[in-house]
Amino acid sequence: MQFGIFTVGDVTTDPVTGHTPTEHERIKAQVEIAQRADEVGLDVVAFGQHHNPPFVASAPTTTMAYVAAQTKNIMLSTSTTLITTTDPVRIAEDYGTLQHLTDGRMDLMLGRGNTGPVYPWFGKDIRDGIELAVENYALLHRLWREDVVTWQGRHRTPLQSFTATPRPLDGVPPFVWHGSIRSPEIAEQAAYYGDGFFHNHIFWPPEHTREMVELYRSRFEHYGHGSADQAIVGLGGQVFMNKNSQDAIREFRPYFDHAPVYGGGPSLETFMRETPLTVGSPDQVIERTLGFRDYAGDYQRQLFLLDHAGLPLKTVLEQIDLLGEHVVPVLRREFDALRPAHVPEAPTHASLVAARGAQAAAPA
Amino acid sequence: MTYVLTVVTAGLRTPSSTRLLADRLAQASGDALRRRGPDVDVEVRVVEVRDHAHPVADALLTGFPTGALRSALADVAEADALVVVSPTFQGSYSGLFKSFVDLVEPGVLRGTPVLLAATGGSERHSLVVEHALRPLFAYLGAVGVPTGVYAATADFGGDGSAALDERIARAAGELAALTGGGAPRPARRDEFAQVTPFEQLLARAGAAGR
Known part of the structure; x- marks a missing residue:
C-alpha cells in the first residue's frame, strides 16, 4: 500500500503569527515538504493545479520536474490535474515528458475543478464539466496509446494525423487516477477504463466516499477489469498530530477556525465527528485511518493533507x-496484514511494464 | 394507510405565535386527513427550525447537513403533506426559514402538497403568503393549496379570530384533499443505483473517441 501527502498549494495567512508567505516562499516550501516526505520514506507526494489566487500551483509539471530532481524514491502525482480546462494534448506532452525525466516515478490524478470563474479563462463553461472530463480524457487516453491520432470532438480543434511526443516511456502510459467527490459519472469513467479512483475524503462525511467507491468497484467488475475488490482505490485524509492529543487540538484549533474552507462554520469537534478529519495523537490517527477500510475496502493509496x-x-x-x-510504518504493517493476496498493489511504472510483458508472453 | 404530515415552523421566540399557528394547522390537517376514512392514520413530524439554526449555517458553509438537521431534512423529503409557517421579517419569510429551505435537496418536494402559512405583526403583510411563500414552493415543484393562512396579532383572540379558524379549517381540508393523490410524485432516481453507462456519456460528449 502506498502512503503519501497531497497539497493544493494555497497561500494562506498564518492566523497565529499573522505571517503571509510570499509566493516564492510557498513554492520553495512545497519543494522542501516533498524532500522531507521522500526522506522519511513516504511513497507519494501529489501537487494541486489552480489558476487563481490564493494558490501558487498553476504549473504542476514544472514543480514536479524540479522536485523529481531533488528526490530519490518518492512517486510524484497530482491532486488534481484539471482535465476540464487543460488541453489534453498539453497534458499528454507535459506528463509524457515528466514520465521520461523521472524514469516513470510519476502518475497523475484527473479532476474537474469546482471553481466556476476558472473555466472561461480557458474558453470553457463549468456546466460542461462532466462532458469535458469525458471527452478530454477519451482523447488523452488515445494520445498515449496510438502513435497517430485523427480525432474530432466538441471542445477542441480536431486533430489530423497527430502524434503526441514524447511517446510514453517503455511504451507504457502513466497510470491515471480519476478524482471526484460526488459525481457518479467520474466513478463510472474510472471503472470503464480500469483506471484508479480517488476520493478526496476530506471536508465531507464518509458516507459520500462509501457510495462513490462502491459504485466504482461494482462498475470496475462490470467492465471486466477484475473483481470489485481488485479495483484500484485511493483515499485522501486530513490529520494534525501531537504526541499529546489535547496539545494537537489546542495547536490546530486556530488554523481550523480561520481556514478558508471551513472558517466561521462548524466547530472543530463537529467536523472531526462528521468528516474523516483527525486531530490527535499518532495512535488516534492510526486507529481512524485503519477504520477507512471498513467502508472503502482494501485500498491501494492513502494521501494526507498536511500543508x-x-x-x-x-x-x-x-x-x-x-x-x-x-504512523505510516504501523499502517503499512496493519493494512498489509489485512489485505487478501488477490488484491493488487497500486500500479507503478515497473509493475505496468511487467504486466505488459506478461500479456505479450501469454499464448493467444 | 399512514400519511406523514411534516410541519416546518420557523418562529424564533418562546412562546412563538408562529409555532401556535403551526400547531393549529397540524391539528386541523391531521383531523381532515383522518376524516378521509377509518383506515387513515397520520404521523405528524414537527421541524422547529430554530433548533437547527447553527447547523443550518454550518451546512451552507460546508455543503452537507449534520446530525438532527439531516433528520429534519429527511422529514421534509418524506412528507406526504407539508405545512410550512414562517414569521414575516422585512416583508418576506425569515432568512432562517429560507436558509433551511435552501438545504432541501433539489426535486424532493416535486408533487408534494403544501399548506403555506405565515405570521406577522400587522395585517398589512398578509400577502406575504402569495408574494413570497407561493413562488418559492412553486419553484420547488410543490403543490401549494389554494388557501394560504396568514395570522397577524389581531387574529389571535381579536376580531379576526373567527375568520382565522375558518381559514385554518379550509386550508387543512384542501391539504387533506390533495394528499396521496393529485399530481403524481415522480420516484426519485438514485444516481448511484442507476448509473449512466459510460458509452452513453461518451456519446453525449459528441464524437469523442472517433
Whole structure:
C-alpha cells in the first residue's frame, strides 16, 4: 500500500503569527515538504493545479520536474490535474515528458475543478464539466496509446494525423487516477477504463466516499477489469498530530477556525465527528485511518493533507516526521496484514511494464 | 394507510405565535386527513427550525447537513403533506426559514402538497403568503393549496379570530384533499443505483473517441 501527502498549494495567512508567505516562499516550501516526505520514506507526494489566487500551483509539471530532481524514491502525482480546462494534448506532452525525466516515478490524478470563474479563462463553461472530463480524457487516453491520432470532438480543434511526443516511456502510459467527490459519472469513467479512483475524503462525511467507491468497484467488475475488490482505490485524509492529543487540538484549533474552507462554520469537534478529519495523537490517527477500510475496502493509496490553512513550514515538516516515524510504518504493517493476496498493489511504472510483458508472453 | 404530515415552523421566540399557528394547522390537517376514512392514520413530524439554526449555517458553509438537521431534512423529503409557517421579517419569510429551505435537496418536494402559512405583526403583510411563500414552493415543484393562512396579532383572540379558524379549517381540508393523490410524485432516481453507462456519456460528449 502506498502512503503519501497531497497539497493544493494555497497561500494562506498564518492566523497565529499573522505571517503571509510570499509566493516564492510557498513554492520553495512545497519543494522542501516533498524532500522531507521522500526522506522519511513516504511513497507519494501529489501537487494541486489552480489558476487563481490564493494558490501558487498553476504549473504542476514544472514543480514536479524540479522536485523529481531533488528526490530519490518518492512517486510524484497530482491532486488534481484539471482535465476540464487543460488541453489534453498539453497534458499528454507535459506528463509524457515528466514520465521520461523521472524514469516513470510519476502518475497523475484527473479532476474537474469546482471553481466556476476558472473555466472561461480557458474558453470553457463549468456546466460542461462532466462532458469535458469525458471527452478530454477519451482523447488523452488515445494520445498515449496510438502513435497517430485523427480525432474530432466538441471542445477542441480536431486533430489530423497527430502524434503526441514524447511517446510514453517503455511504451507504457502513466497510470491515471480519476478524482471526484460526488459525481457518479467520474466513478463510472474510472471503472470503464480500469483506471484508479480517488476520493478526496476530506471536508465531507464518509458516507459520500462509501457510495462513490462502491459504485466504482461494482462498475470496475462490470467492465471486466477484475473483481470489485481488485479495483484500484485511493483515499485522501486530513490529520494534525501531537504526541499529546489535547496539545494537537489546542495547536490546530486556530488554523481550523480561520481556514478558508471551513472558517466561521462548524466547530472543530463537529467536523472531526462528521468528516474523516483527525486531530490527535499518532495512535488516534492510526486507529481512524485503519477504520477507512471498513467502508472503502482494501485500498491501494492513502494521501494526507498536511500543508494548508496557513500552517507554518516548520510545523508541516514536523507533521511529516510524525507520519513517517510513527504512523505510516504501523499502517503499512496493519493494512498489509489485512489485505487478501488477490488484491493488487497500486500500479507503478515497473509493475505496468511487467504486466505488459506478461500479456505479450501469454499464448493467444 | 399512514400519511406523514411534516410541519416546518420557523418562529424564533418562546412562546412563538408562529409555532401556535403551526400547531393549529397540524391539528386541523391531521383531523381532515383522518376524516378521509377509518383506515387513515397520520404521523405528524414537527421541524422547529430554530433548533437547527447553527447547523443550518454550518451546512451552507460546508455543503452537507449534520446530525438532527439531516433528520429534519429527511422529514421534509418524506412528507406526504407539508405545512410550512414562517414569521414575516422585512416583508418576506425569515432568512432562517429560507436558509433551511435552501438545504432541501433539489426535486424532493416535486408533487408534494403544501399548506403555506405565515405570521406577522400587522395585517398589512398578509400577502406575504402569495408574494413570497407561493413562488418559492412553486419553484420547488410543490403543490401549494389554494388557501394560504396568514395570522397577524389581531387574529389571535381579536376580531379576526373567527375568520382565522375558518381559514385554518379550509386550508387543512384542501391539504387533506390533495394528499396521496393529485399530481403524481415522480420516484426519485438514485444516481448511484442507476448509473449512466459510460458509452452513453461518451456519446453525449459528441464524437469523442472517433
